[in-house]
Amino acid sequence: MPLTRRSLLAAAIAARGGVGDARAQDCALTVEVDYNGWVGLDAWTEELEPKLPVWWRSINDALGRTACATAKTIRLEFYRIKPDSVAAAARGDKVLINAPYVLANRGNPDMFRMIAHELVHIAQAYPQAIGPAWVTEGIADYVRYYVLFPDDPGRAFDPGQEDWREGYSPAAGLLAWAETKWPGTLAAVNSAMRKGDKGDAALAAATGTEPELLWRSYLRSAPAAASAARRRAYWEGLKRGA
Numbered sequence: 001m002p003l004t005r006r007s008l009l010a011a012a013i014a015a016r017g018g019v020g021d022a023r024a025q026d027c028a029l030t031v032e033v034d035y036n037g038w039v040g041l042d043a044w045t046e047e048l049e050p051k052l053p054v055w056w057r058s059i060n061d062a063l064g065r066t067a068c069a070t071a072k073t074i075r076l077e078f079y080r081i082k083p084d085s086v087a088a089a090a091r092g093d094k095v096l097i098n099a100p101y102v103l104a105n106r107g108n109p110d111m112f113r114m115i116a117h118e119l120v121h122i123a124q125a126y127p128q129a130i131g132p133a134w135v136t137e138g139i140a141d142y143v144r145y146y147v148l149f150p151d152d153p154g155r156a157f158d159p160g161q162e163d164w165r166e167g168y169s170p171a172a173g174l175l176a177w178a179e180t181k182w183p184g185t186l187a188a189v190n191s192a193m194r195k196g197d198k199g200d201a202a203l204a205a206a207t208g209t210e211p212e213l214l215w216r217s218y219l220r221s222a223p224a225a226a227s228a229a230r231r232r233a234y235w236e237g238l239k240r241g242a
């Protein structure tokens with residue numbers, strides 16, 4: 001059969017594994033929203049929605065594109081979540097969002113960034129009970145603070161009060177430093193955890209060093225994020241709704 005333009009196109013699609021897989025390689029994300037009867041959230045959600053597919057690609061680029069094997073659909077679902085101080089939580093491919101919290105903090109850019117953190121958890125998709133939590137939360141905040149929003153003041157931590165065991169911003173700083181010293185560390189740890197390996201063991205394998213020693217080396221590099229004053233300023237800003 002002679003190669004026509006149409007058969008060439010079909011061959012190209014077949015080589016890429018079909019139309020669906022071509023979308024998956026692009027790391028496509030579809031977003032569904034369920035307000036569950038909550039009103040007054042449309043403008044906030046409409047501003048958020050187009051950001052999510054862009055963040056999804058960046059998250060997966062940072063973590064080795066392990067969550068791009070299939071095109072992904074996620075759901076944003078609004079509830080009243082207890083305790084009141086919880087903004088959002090990821091459950092499988094859903095982001096559960098605390099509607100009263102959003103209604104009270106709509107103008108705060110931190111709200112969108114918290115959703116970005118939850119989106120990282122969807123990309124992680126680690127088997128239940130794979131931890132430790134400090135690595136899981138450290139990776140989520142690494143992507144938030146060092147990939148998506150490098151100007152986010154929330155990356156600051158108080159080195160006199162917090163260390164890597166906290167997860168979140170201290171662990172994010174540690175992981176960002178490790179990634180610059182041993183490029184590919186984040187992708188290696190993420191891939192190992194998706195397969196069911198423990199994150200601290202995977203980090204030690206990728207860097208050849210235990211977390212406490214990594215932490216001390218990281219602090220010796222005098223990172224700007226290790227600042228009690230910057231941490232205080234961030235919390236003050238949050239309280240003001242800045």
Ligand SMILES: [Zn+2]
Nearest residue numbers: 117121137140
């Ligand atoms: Zn988290």
